[in-house]
Amino acid sequence: MLETVSALAMPTVVVAVGLLLLFGKSNYFDSFLRGAKQGLQISVNLLPTLVALMVAVAMLNASGATETLSNLLSPVAAHVGIPTELLPLLLTRPFSGSASTAAYSTLLEQVGADSLAGLCASVIFASSDTVVYVIAVYFSSVNIRHTRYAFPCAFAVMLFCIFFSCFLCRLWFF
Amino acid sequence: MLGKIFGILCLVALVFGGICGNMTDVANAIPDGAARAVEVTISLCGMMCLWCGLMEVLADAGVIRRLSRLLSPFLRRFFPNAYRTGEGAEEISAAISANLLGIGNAATPLALRAMEQMQKHNPDPTRADGEQITLAVLNTASVTLIPANLLALRRAAGSSDPFAIMIPVWLTSCLCAAMALLLTSIPRFFSKKGRRTQKRK
Known part of the structure; x- marks a missing residue:
């Protein structure tokens, strides 16, 4: 039942748009093409940033830094139930979407998409955002310098997200 | 950075x-x-091409507008000033709806316009207003119904069932959004109380 719901969500959207294209009054296919072109632009624009950050994350992993740091943190991490493989993702997530995409896809390649760490990373990646980046952009756009309790609240929500994701994945999948 | x-x-x-x-x-x-x-x-x-195309169709068909109308009675409670003055109310609900559909590149300009509108009623323009903070923090914990990019990456990494994470993602992101609303409401609740007692004096 639950499996069907999650498998159906995406086809539902595709079929709904298909129905709009079939019965809609205006020419929605032009809208589709415009949007798809934007999507292409976004992913092409992503590549230069991603090249730099994928190289950096790959170097970090190859140097043994990730492993050493993970080993150092593993007693703590195991105690609170967070897989240590998540470390690069957790460190980059608040700052940059492309850096965390790099960390996320490297992680999936290393431990597999269906392992506990891969599943936890997926839930964290989907339900958190680039906290520092978003808040900086929002407030600097209106020249606000005192962000007051914005950062503490946003980081508290993100911490909650990390712990809850790992807890839920253990409960849900294993 | x-x-x-x-x-x-x-x-x-x-x-x-x-x-x-x-x-x-x-x-x-x-x-x-x-x-x-x-x-x-x-x-x-x-996936980016497909999804951005589909979402552009939904946006042109007025789905964002309809969704934001559905959300406004709920959002009204958390942005009372914006809704009372009408400054930024539309943009707030449209930005949150766009986030919900996963149209990030539509959500950011809407949210920035909302921030600008709310700035008009900000007593001290260099200090963040309570409602502005709520909007910013809520958008960092944005609920996305279908994380299309993530599903594409999982599929490319050879997951046997990339969609299996959908329900945990919904649960987690809804709870995070609730946490964001709750945490940012606490200081606002106390500052309102403080202001009232000051006035009485």
């Missing part, structure tokens, strides 16, 4: 690679990483 992240990661890699004697691995990682970036972009690209 990205430059700094890149620099820090490279320096740490160099130092650890030197200490652990993994310099050849580090060297090999450079061309591998660059090639991986292209692989990741290619596995994302098709």
